Amino acid sequence: MPTTHRHCYDYPHPAVTTDVVLFTIRLDALSVLLIQRGNPPCQGMWALPGGFLNIDEDLEACAKRELLEETGVEGVYLEQLYTFGDPKRDPRERVISVTFYALSQSDHLTPKASSDAALTAWFAINQLPELAFDHADIIQLARKRLVSKLGYTTIAFKMLPKSFTLSQLQSVYEILLNEDLDKRNFRKGILARNFIKETGEYSRIGNHRPAKTYRVINPSQVEIIK
Amino acid sequence: MPTTHRHCYDYPHPAVTTDVVLFTIRLDALSVLLIQRGNPPCQGMWALPGGFLNIDEDLEACAKRELLEETGVEGVYLEQLYTFGDPKRDPRERVISVTFYALSQSDHLTPKASSDAALTAWFAINQLPELAFDHADIIQLARKRLVSKLGYTTIAFKMLPKSFTLSQLQSVYEILLNEDLDKRNFRKGILARNFIKETGEYSRIGNHRPAKTYRVINPSQVEIIK
DNA sequence: AACGAATGTGTATTTGGTACACTAAGCTGT
DNA sequence: ACAGCTTAGTGTACCAAATACACATTCGTT
Numbered sequence: 001m002p003t004t005h006r007h008c009y010d011y012p013h014p015a016v017t018t019d020v021v022l023f024t025i026r027l028d029a030l031s032v033l034l035i036q037r038g039n040p041p042c043q044g045m046w047a048l049p050g051g052f053l054n055i056d057e058d059l060e061a062c063a064k065r066e067l068l069e070e071t072g073v074e075g076v077y078l079e080q081l082y083t084f085g086d087p088k089r090d091p092r093e094r095v096i097s098v099t100f101y102a103l104s105q106s107d108h109l110t111p112k113a114s115s116d117a118a119l120t121a122w123f124a125i126n127q128l129p130e131l132a133f134d135h136a137d138i139i140q141l142a143r144k145r146l147v148s149k150l151g152y153t154t155i156a157f158k159m160l161p162k163s164f165t166l167s168q169l170q171s172v173y174e175i176l177l178n179e180d181l182d183k184r185n186f187r188k189g190i191l192a193r194n195f196i197k198e199t200g201e202y203s204r205i206g207n208h209r210p211a212k213t214y215r216v217i218n219p220s221q222v223e224i225i226k
Numbered sequence: 227m228p229t230t231h232r233h234c235y236d237y238p239h240p241a242v243t244t245d246v247v248l249f250t251i252r253l254d255a256l257s258v259l260l261i262q263r264g265n266p267p268c269q270g271m272w273a274l275p276g277g278f279l280n281i282d283e284d285l286e287a288c289a290k291r292e293l294l295e296e297t298g299v300e301g302v303y304l305e306q307l308y309t310f311g312d313p314k315r316d317p318r319e320r321v322i323s324v325t326f327y328a329l330s331q332s333d334h335l336t337p338k339a340s341s342d343a344a345l346t347a348w349f350a351i352n353q354l355p356e357l358a359f360d361h362a363d364i365i366q367l368a369r370k371r372l373v374s375k376l377g378y379t380t381i382a383f384k385m386l387p388k389s390f391t392l393s394q395l396q397s398v399y400e401i402l403l404n405e406d407l408d409k410r411n412f413r414k415g416i417l418a419r420n421f422i423k424e425t426g427e428y429s430r431i432g433n434h435r436p437a438k439t440y441r442v443i444n445p446s447q448v449e450i451i452k
Numbered sequence: 453a454a455c456g457a458a459t460g461t462g463t464a465t466t467t468g469g470t471a472c473a474c475t476a477a478g479c480t481g482t
Numbered sequence: 483a484c485a486g487c488t489t490a491g492t493g494t495a496c497c498a499a500a501t502a503c504a505c506a507t508t509c510g511t512t
Contacts, residue, residue: 008231012281013239016311016322055238055320059311083309083324085242085285094281096242096322098309167490184492185470207479208489393458410461411501418499433510434458 019050021142042132165211245276247368268358329384391437
């Protein structure tokens with residue numbers, strides 16, 4: 001077992017990791033992607049995808065890389081959440097975790113087993129397994145942030161395909177807010193904000209009337225309504 | 227010059243610092259506390275108070291400690307802002323900075339020269355000097371966060387003494403939002419939210435009618451209106 | 453006692469949000 | 483082909499919240 005310790009400093013340095021809370025809506029429930037840990041500590045418990053920061057790597061790049069390496073997921077919307085640094089949050093050494101949350105439509109997602117053969121799986125936010133480290137706290141904070149951002153940003157669109165129906169969009173809001181919304185009021189409100197416009201196409205799935213599909217007018221703009 | 231390098235790791239570790247954007251309102255302007263750097267890099271430039279994280283120290287504790295050591299300021303409201311980690315943000319080594327913003331009433335603040343005799347001074351947010359590292363970005367983000375939190379939290383009270391007049395409170399909002407507010411509507415709105423109540427005392431400063439003073443009912447509660 | 457300066461107060465209007473029910477269009481099974 | 487099921491799509495009346503707006507009050511000063 002090599003313990004070369006080749007990287008030395010005058011003062012002790014903490015380790016820095018990134019962790020990602022990847023949300024999607026699956027089976028009408030807000031869900032999170034987790035990885036089962038293959039090694040101690042917390043072996044066998046479930047954890048967020050994430051890992052150690054490379055020394056020349058940007059924080060966001062690290063989050064994206066770990067997500068790709070561990071789950072095969074890429075191209076999702078990603079935003080920094082909070083930095084967790086309790087001195088005892090990892091029993092091995094001092095670890096600062098810069099956390100992110102990510103949003104994706106579920107049909108873009110085919111999480112593969114990670115390179116070290118760990119299991120990855122979706123869990124509904126209300127049916128989470130026992131989680132490693134402080135990852136339960138991270139998920140709850142991410143959920144809180146996500147829900148509160150619904151009100152003044154356009155992040156909801158990040159959980160839908162490029163083209164979507166108003167019913168699909170309403171469903172995203174209803175699941176995240178955990179309450180039913182009035183169909184007419186929802187449509188009136190969302191259309192008044194001028195974020196989306198009709199594609200001219202129709203969604204013809206199901207044995208019922210086809211629905212107009214819409215797309216986001218300015219996909220890059222996410223922040224701040226009004 | 228001792229270069230003992232006694233702290234060694236299998237993989238390179240970044241350094242972790244905290245930096246604090248301390249806001250106050252001074253001379254009718256939103257202002258920030260800065261320190262003039264005595265050493266390279268960026269010698270002579272102004273920078274945020276902050277410094278390296280001790281290996282067993284909580285992030286928030288580090289921010290408070292550095293603020294106290296470098297400026298003599300303590301007891302202020304402090305909240306984590308964002309983590310800056312661009313690989314080139316510090317020319318010496320890889321440095322991750324976990325940033326905070328803090329709010330204080332100006333009359334509580336008597337910033338002293340720090341132990342290493344650097345200068346500390348207040349700067350109006352619109353008249354900042356040339357800043358070290360990415361500290362200009364940090365300040366702008368902090369300002370943006372502060373202003374947006376005005377709308378749905380009670381942070382404005384953190385910039386006032388325990389007992390204050392409604393005109394003082396309105397002035398805080400006007401300076402932060404950079405717009406004039408209607409006196410009657412402001413009072414109606416703020417009183418309807420039931421955050422504050424009359425102390426029964428009057429402020430008798432100036433050659434004009436004394437003003438009722440108010441205090442916050444629940445000083446610990448900061449988050450989320452409605 | 454007159455003046456200057458900031459305090460303190462109410463109403464009418466506008467705006468935005470909420471509550472609420474039926475017709476339209478497609479598919480399926482007979 | 484038509485009856486029945488399923489989701490799409492649409493407007494108005496009501497209520498609550500935000501806005502616009504002007505003058506009398508109470509100090510201190512001269």
